[in-house]
Amino acid sequence: MKIIYHLIVLLLIMNLIWYLFREKQFWTQVSIAIVLIMFFLRLFLIK
Amino acid sequence: MKEKIKKHHLIALCLLCLTGTLCWLTGVQFLSMRKTDTFYPSPGLSAQTKLSDYFPQLADSPGDTAVYCFRGEEEGGNLLILGGTHPNEPAGFITAVLLLENITVSRGKIFIIPQANLSGFTHDDPFEGNPQKFSLETPGGRRWFRFGSRLTNPTHQWPDPTLFTNAAGQALSGAEVRNLNRSYPGKEKGHLTEQIAFGIMELIKKEEIDLSLDLHEAAPEYPVVNAIVFHENSAELAAIASMELQMEDIDIRMEASPPSLRGLSHREWGDHTPSMAILLETANASHGRLKGKPSEALIVEGKDPNYVKASKLGMLFVPYSKDGIPIKERVARHLAAVNALVSGLRELNPDQAIDIGNFPPAQTVNEQGIGLYLHPPK
Numbered sequence: 218m219k220i221i222y223h224l225i226v227l228l229l230i231m232n233l234i235w236y237l238f239r240e241k242q243f244w245t246q247v248s249i250a251i252v253l254i255m256f257f258l259r260l261f262l263i264k
Numbered sequence: 265m266k267e268k269i270k271k272h273h274l275i276a277l278c279l280l281c282l283t284g285t286l287c288w289l290t291g292v293q294f295l296s297m298r299k300t301d302t303f304y305p306s307p308g309l310s311a312q313t314k315l316s317d318y319f320p321q322l323a324d325s326p327g328d329t330a331v332y333c334f335r336g337e338e339e340g341g342n343l344l345i346l347g348g349t350h351p352n353e354p355a356g357f358i359t360a361v362l363l364l365e366n367i368t369v370s371r372g373k374i375f376i377i378p379q380a381n382l383s384g385f386t387h388d389d390p391f392e393g394n395p396q397k398f399s400l401e402t403p404g405g406r407r408w409f410r411f412g413s414r415l416t417n418p419t420h421q422w423p424d425p426t427l428f429t430n431a432a433g434q435a436l437s438g439a440e441v442r443n444l445n446r447s448y449p450g451k452e453k454g455h456l457t458e459q460i461a462f463g464i465m466e467l468i469k470k471e472e473i474d475l476s477l478d479l480h481e482a483a484p485e486y487p488v489v490n491a492i493v494f495h496e497n498s499a500e501l502a503a504i505a506s507m508e509l510q511m512e513d514i515d516i517r518m519e520a521s522p523p524s525l526r527g528l529s530h531r532e533w534g535d536h537t538p539s540m541a542i543l544l545e546t547a548n549a550s551h552g553r554l555k556g557k558p559s560e561a562l563i564v565e566g567k568d569p570n571y572v573k574a575s576k577l578g579m580l581f582v583p584y585s586k587d588g589i590p591i592k593e594r595v596a597r598h599l600a601a602v603n604a605l606v607s608g609l610r611e612l613n614p615d616q617a618i619d620i621g622n623f624p625p626a627q628t629v630n631e632q633g634i635g636l637y638l639h640p641p642k
Contacts, residue, residue: 238276246272250279257287262419263294264387 226260297396298386301409303330303361303378304639306622308368310335315377318470319463321452326420327460329382331467332364333375340372341474341609341616344467344539345602348379349444349478349529351412352389354398354563355546355594356479358409358634359602362595362624365639372618375471380478381444381460383420385412394550398563400591401633404640411563415442421456431458432526445478448532461532468537474616475501475609478529478543479598483552484571484580484589488545492601493519495534495541502542504608505601512626514600540609544601546594547582554579566590596630599623 233256237249258264305312311333316323318331347360360378367374379385388394388411399406418424421442428441431451440446442457450462468476475498482489494502502518509516521530521541533541549555549568556562556570567588575584582589603623610617624637 234280237279238273240276241272243272243275246275246279250283253280253283254286254290257283258291258294261291263291264417264419 223260226256230256230260293396294387297388297410297412301379301385302642303332303364304642305332305364306366306368308334308621309364310369315460315463315467318466319452319459322459322463325456325459326383326386326417327381327456327463329377329379329460331375331377333373334367334369335373336369336371336619338371338619341613341618342373342375342471343606343609343618344375344377344471344473344476346377346380346464346476346478346529348377348385348412349381350414350480351379351381351384351410352394352414353479353481353548353551354409354411355481355548355591355598356544358400358591359479359595359598361409362599362629362634362637363602366622366624366637368621370619370621372616373471374618374620375467375473377464380464381416381457383416383456383460384414384442384444385410386420387413387417389413389415392558394558395560395563398560400564400635400638402635402638402640407635407638407641415439416444416457416460418442430527431461432532434526436527445480445529446527448527448529449536465533465536468533468539473537473539474613475605476529476533476537476539476541477602477605478533478541480543480545481548481551481594482545483554484547484549484582484584485552485554485574487581488519489547489581490515490597491517491519491545492605493521493530493543493545495521495530496523497534498540498542501540501605501608501612504611505604508604508607509600512600512604514597514626516597516601542605544598546597547580547584547589548594549584549589564591566594592633593630595634596626599629600626 313331316328322328348357364376399408424438428436447457447461451458492502530541530543550562554570
């Protein structure tokens with residue numbers, strides 16, 4: 218169960234990083250980066 | 265075109281580095297709450313065990329909390345004192361710490377669990393803006409304590425169901441699945457919080473506890489505050505203790521545990537074990553919904569102008585002035601109640617008498633502060 222959760226979060230992180238590099242508008246990139254912070258903390262189960 | 269692509273890639277890389285830095289900074293802060301508190305038990309301590317000694321499935325889990333045992337040389341009653349059921353109610357937790365760092369027992373046995381929901385101490389409530397720690401001054405320096413969450417850490421127990429039906433059959437909102445004081449009598453193969461509750465029930469049964477006390481705090485606008493909440497099996501004891509407290513000018517109300525409110529310590533301990541079950545509540549402004557900015561000062565000094573206004577409007581169930589309700593007063597109230605209940609137990613049943621030495625006097629704690637009775641930090 219836990220590993221599935223980690224895999225889902227990891228997949229979403231990869232997706233966000235992909236969009237971070239594809240995105241050309243600066244403020245959209247910033248928004249993606251902010252969302253990434255929460256996903257990274259989730260990945261490492263830090264709360 | 266080529267240059268434009270390089271530019272946004274470079275920005276992405278910088279933002280990724282910034283993200284990593286912010287994750288590290290916030291991660292360090294969050295993880296600081298996993299650092300355990302240090303306690304300095306009194307020389308009268310007989311044994312320090314773990315809850316897993318009573319329920320082995322808890323071993324090495326985030327719920328395996330310390331149990332401090334004080335055994336007297338003479339046979340007498342057995343008492344359990346629980347603090348930290350809700351780690352955001354610090355007076356209960358600090359009262360338990362104060363007792364374990366001071367008392368000696370010459371008759372009977374006392375078991376103290378200062379951090380009943382240890383997992384709840386490893387995080388704090390989202391959106392509350394509470395400080396992660398608070399400190400108390402001792403003659404030898406400042407001691408820090410964690411200010412946790414009412415609920416078990418979701419990284420230790422997840423996901424929450426939409427609706428939680430506890431082991432006693434009460435249907436509650438999903439997040440309550442992580443509330444220790446809604447999880448009694450617990451389940452052997454349940455969630456972590458239910459297992460902690462089960463472990464505590466096992467301790468009560470195996471050690472043949474005569475009187476079990478659960479120390480809490482509540483918001484000043486909550487009707488059950490400055491109260492002894494008692495199971496029907498301890499009504500007489502609660503009445504004796506209440507009278508003794510009233511004689512000491514400590515106003516305390518008696519609240520009968522409602523038989524239909526299931527899963528709480530004062531209900532399930534009494535229903536499932538022969539132990540007399542009592543829960544004590546003091547008034548904590550930092551716990552309330554009317555509070556202003558949460559801060560360490562609010563936890564320790566208990567002063568909040570919003571509550572002064574609420575008091576003038578008659579919205580509170582306790583007197584509240586601009587001096588607030590400091591933690592020393594709340595802890596003193598718990599100490600006085602514990603003392604009154606122990607002496608009431610002796611009065612009711614002399615075979616269950618418990619003789620405690622070096623009991624921190626409530627009046628001195630209230631007048632001179634908690635720090636006087638706390639071990640200085642090493």
